[in-house]
Structure formats: C-alpha cells, structure tokens
Amino acid sequence: MSDKPDMAEIEKFDQLKLKKAETQEKKSSALKETIEQEKQTGES
Known part of the structure; x- marks a missing residue:
C-alpha cells in the first residue's frame, strides 16, 4: 500500500x-478572575 493518495479518486x-x-x-461564561481563582484553588 502506498503512502501517496490515489489522485484519480x-x-x-x-x-x-x-x-x-x-x-x-x-461563548465561555467564565470570567478571567473566576479562572484564576479556580487555578489557585487547584494548586492548594
């Protein structure tokens, strides 16, 4: 089997x-501040 596509197809x-x-x-409803708070909470 060849790596090249069949050009006829x-x-x-x-x-x-x-x-x-x-x-x-x-559209994300999360505000930048909310995201930062969640990051800080996850690191603790």
Missing part, C-alpha cells in the same frame, strides 16, 4: 454531495 470526488454545516462559536 480525489479528482472524481463530488463536492455537491457534501452537507452544509453551520459552525457556531461557543
């Missing part, structure tokens, strides 16, 4: 068959 790949995915960023 790549060339005939149909991008229209892919599903559209919506990406959303997750």
